[in-house]
Amino acid sequence: MRILYFAWLREKAGIAEETISLPQTVTTVAELIEWQQQRGEGFAEAFADTAVVKVAVNQEHVGFDHPVSAKDEVAFFPPVTGG
């Protein structure tokens, strides 16, 4: 799975982009976030307050209940501030 991080999520996680082997237990965005929270200090900090974490799967805004699979591109970011 390709994962991208933007803005302060990128800064806290300490990484802009990575390709991971998705654990078989992870089938939704919510489960992916739980897994991220246990990957180390930076990730724990990035995902500490999930109320301000937004997610896109394959470049579409989705909710935390959205399914994820190994071939997806998943992006984590704060609420957008376009315009």
Next chain:
Amino acid sequence: MRILYFAWLREKAGIAEETISLPQTVTTVAELIEWQQQRGEGFAEAFADTAVVKVAVNQEHVGFDHPVSAKDEVAFFPPVTGG
């Protein structure tokens, strides 16, 4: 009194601008229009349907009950279509 006519009111009245001696009986816009209606065919036609006649006194939109006096500038025109 200086009187101005615009758009089709100007065309029907056959005049763009004139200075008249105001009859003493005319003290409001409504009375001025009544007087106009009797000044000849062109004026009668211009003021035939007062529902589509708008008035400005001294360059301000006013209603038919607005007072008029000899030193005023009065303009008659159809509803405006600015913009």
Next chain:
Amino acid sequence: MIKVQAEDFDVGRELENLSSGNLGVGGVSCFIGLVRDMAGDESIQAMTLEHYPEMTEKALAKIEAEARTRWPLEEILIIHRYGRLEPGDRIVFVAAASAHREAAIEACHFLIDWLKTQAPFWKLEETPDGGQWVDARSSDDKAAGRWVTAGRGAEKDPDAAE
């Protein structure tokens, strides 16, 4: 600022002037009205705008002042042309600059709606059947009526909308 003129204008330059040097401007909203080649089913060769110069200046100044009482604006620009115009020609330009986008957008909307019903202009269209004066539209009265509620950032009345 208000300009009433026969000549065309440079939209890019006008917009540049509106905000240049004012680093407090966060948003500029503008509207440009153009002559169309059709009015309903009829084709238009040209449109001649007649106006009442002394009143036009007053009416536009009043519209500008009214917008400034309603929204926190840095700049306002209204340019209205008169004379003979052809399809594709610019007729009118309104713009509002503010720190905040909502104020700029609403003020711009207000300016064009009020121009339609308050500014003493009349339009004579040249069609294959001869000249015809453009009627005021009741939808324009309704659009202007939405802004009657006084006060800064007043909400539009949805019941009065087109």
Next chain:
Amino acid sequence: MIKVQAEDFDVGRELENLSSGNLGVGGVSCFIGLVRDMAGDESIQAMTLEHYPEMTEKALAKIEAEARTRWPLEEILIIHRYGRLEPGDRIVFVAAASAHREAAIEACHFLIDWLKTQAPFWKLEETPDGGQWVDARSSDDKAAGRWVTAGRGAEKDPDAAE
């Protein structure tokens, strides 16, 4: 049309291109967003816009398509910059051209409101105290929320307004 670019753009030329040659356009509405030198009480030296390129293209195309289903539009243009910008610099430009002014104005308002909450951009402000990420504002969510009602020319929900 959508353009996502680091470079500045020429507003006059973009507006000219939007309506030139299309004599059915009666109104063009546009909004320009600029970097301000202040955010609240803090002075801003610069703002860096980060974005998610693959998603940006998709999100802007979706916003454009949504506007076209709601209003009868001749043209739409969205230009969004990224990278480091300084106070006074243009960030974003949206424009809508239509036969009718109301459609152009409402569509333009919709475009900028939806960009604020749908387009994957993030802003890092450089202040005397260091860099700080701009928070999404709840007022932007409300502004975008007003347009949720589907359908052409849908009315804004006054209860949801700022």
